[in-house]
Structure formats: structure tokens, C-alpha cells
Amino acid sequence: MRIGFKLMAEGHGPRELVRQAVRAEQAGFDFVEVSDHYHPWLHDQGHSPFAWSVLAAIAERTERIELGTGVTCPTVRYHPAVVAQAAATTALLAEGRHFVGIGSGERLNEHVVGAAWPSVDVRHEMLREALQIIRLLWAGGYRSFRGRHLALEDARLFDLPEEPPRLVVAAGGASAAELAAEFGDGLFANEPRQDLVEAYTGAGGAGPRYNEVPLAVGRDRDSALRAAHRMLRFAAGGWKVMSELPNPVNFEAATESVTVEQIAGMVSAGPDPEDHLAQVRAFAEVGYDHLALMNAGGDPDEFLDYCAAELLGPLRAGG
Numbered sequence: 372m373r374i375g376f377k378l379m380a381e382g383h384g385p386r387e388l389v390r391q392a393v394r395a396e397q398a399g400f401d402f403v404e405v406s407d408h409y410h411p412w413l414h415d416q417g418h419s420p421f422a423w424s425v426l427a428a429i430a431e432r433t434e435r436i437e438l439g440t441g442v443t444c445p446t447v448r449y450h451p452a453v454v455a456q457a458a459a460t461t462a463l464l465a466e467g468r469h470f471v472g473i474g475s476g477e478r479l480n481e482h483v484v485g486a487a488w489p490s491v492d493v494r495h496e497m498l499r500e501a502l503q504i505i506r507l508l509w510a511g512g513y514r515s516f517r518g519r520h521l522a523l524e525d526a527r528l529f530d531l532p533e534e535p536p537r538l539v540v541a542a543g544g545a546s547a548a549e550l551a552a553e554f555g556d557g558l559f560a561n562e563p564r565q566d567l568v569e570a571y572t573g574a575g576g577a578g579p580r581y582n583e584v585p586l587a588v589g590r591d592r593d594s595a596l597r598a599a600h601r602m603l604r605f606a607a608g609g610w611k612v613m614s615e616l617p618n619p620v621n622f623e624a625a626t627e628s629v630t631v632e633q634i635a636g637m638v639s640a641g642p643d644p645e646d647h648l649a650q651v652r653a654f655a656e657v658g659y660d661h662l663a664l665m666n667a668g669g670d671p672d673e674f675l676d677y678c679a680a681e682l683l684g685p686l687r688a689g690g
Contacts, residue, residue, distance in 0.1 A: 444476025552576030
């Protein structure tokens with residue numbers, strides 16, 4: 372099992388994210404992954420810097436820790452040719468420590484360029500074409516591609532790493548998990564769903580399986596849950612809601628009725644390490660082996676110190 376730290380770009384500015392990544396490396400984490408958003412989910416979060424600039428700075432400030440996006444949509448706000456170039460450059464700066472989380476995106480971030488937000492089936496078709504384009508460009512030489520939704524004309528990347536970065540494809544259903552097996556080097560999910568692992572491995576996927584584990588660390592359970600409610604209630608409606616709403620104001624309205632008790636069903640909370648270890652192990656037991664621990668609203672330094680002291684050792688010892 373490899374243990375990472377989720378850099379919440381929705382909740383922190385760029386310099387603070389770089390600082391947290393450096394601290395995560397010092398604390399003993401194996402990787403960091405950063406949100407690639409244009410907007411935060413909620414106004415309370417208050418930030419959303421450009422993920423690729425943040426990754427470049429992290430690459431220069433760290434030596435060992437792996438770093439990547441969690442996740443990037445390469446179809447609407449970005450053309451896949453741009454993502455291919457950004458990832459190749461980041462891989463060179465990080466000297467092989469870079470991976471790319473790729474997904475079909477959320478309307479929250481993609482509608483800003485004025486394009487219509489496609490239906491789910493069209494988004495998956497676009498993602499398939501985007502992955503093909505990225506692979507073509509990483510293979511070197513001048514490349515062209517014409518699909519149903521996306522095109523590439525006579526393009527070449529002049530700065531390529533010796534080994535391309537790992538492509539980790541996000542899935543919320545079986546078809547995307549199968550796409551991860553066909554075009555990706557790994558699977559990315561944000562729920563402890565065994566069915567996604569089974570769909571991925573059943574389609575021939577043999578790479579790492581990433582997931583994000585929300586932990587509300589705090590001196591008492593009630594205050595930890597209140598902090599998690601303030602910062603994570605956007606996720607209470609599930610992925611079908613998260614992918615469709617266009618702006619933070621819509622998430623504010625959609626989550627007005629979300630209670631602290633509902634959040635308690637999503638996160639482990641409080642000071643007891645055993646509660647948090649059980650939360651992480653629940654994800655591992657259904658097949659995820661790269662787990663990014665997500666700070667659900669607490670102080671980031673206290674969270675990193677707590678993880679280093681209480682969680683990383685037992686998780687590595689017990690798998």
C-alpha cells in the first residue's frame with residue numbers, strides 16, 4: 372500500500388499548497404495529488420489556483436515524493452494536446468515522479484469556456500479520444516487525429532521524458548473502469564467501490580488503483596464533524612450531482628439541507644487513530660492500493676503531524 376496526501380486546491384492558495392506538499396514529503400507520504408479545478412465547490416473553500424503551476428513548483432521543491440493531478444479533464448476546458456504537453460513538462464521537472472489523473476470532468480469547471488456540457492455518454496466518448504491523442508503525442512513525432520469529437524493536426528511534443536507519466540483514469544461506473552483498463556496505467560476512484568476494481572481488473576487492468584479517503588482529525592468528534600460539514604458537504608449528493616452543477620452558488624443551495632449526521636456517514640472523525648485506520652482499511656480491503664488521505668476541514672499541519680505519528684506506520688505495517 373502506498374499512502375498519499377490530497378492537496379485541496381479548493382481550500383488553499385498556490386504557495387500554501389506547495390508548502391503542504393513539502394511537509395507531506397517530510398512527514399513520509401509517498402505521493403501528493405492536487406485538484407485541477409477552475410472553481411471551488413463551495414464559497415467557504417475560497418480558492419482554486421492553476422494546478423499545473425502548483426505541480427511545477429512542487430517538483431522543484433521536493434526530491435522524493437510523487438505528484439500528480441486528481442483529476443484533470445482533457446476534453447473541454449483543456450484540449451488533450453495541452454494536457455499532453457503539460458504532463459510531459461511536469462514529468463521532466465519531477466524527474467519521473469509525475470502521474471496524471473484523468474477524468475471526464477465536472478460542469479463546475481468545464482463550462483467556463485462557453486462550450487455546452489455534454490451528456491455522460493458523450494463525455495466518455497470524448498475521454499476515449501482524448502486518451503488516444505495523449506498517447507499519440509507521448510509516442511513522439513508529428514501526429515494527427517480526427518475523431519467524432521476531438522481532432523489533432525500535425526502536432527509534436529519536443530520535450531518528452533524517457534518514460535511517459537502514468538495515466539490514471541477516473542471511473543464512476545463500469546464503462547469508465549473498462550476504459551481505464553484499455554487506455555490507462557491505473558484506476559482512480561473517490562468511493563470505496565469494489566465493483567469498479569472488479570470492472571477494471573476484469574477488463575485486463577493490472578495497474579495501481581487510487582482512491583481518496585476523507586478523515587476529519589480533531590481533538591473531539593463533534594468539532595471535527597462540524598469542520599468536515601463546512602468543507603465537504605458538497606460531496607453528499609454523490610457524483611451525479613457533483614458532475615452537473617455549474618457554480619459554487621449552486622452547490623451552496625444544493626447542500627443547505629445536508630446535516631452533520633450525513634457527513635458522519637462519509638468520514639471518520641475525532642482523535643482516535645483506530646477510527647481513522649478503520650476508514651483507510653475499508654478502502655484497501657476492496658482493492659485500492661494507492662490511498663490519498665484527505666484532510667476534511669482541519670488544520671493542515673495538525674493533520675500531517677497526526678498522520679505521521681499515528682497512521683502511516685500502522686498502515687504500512689498492516690497493509
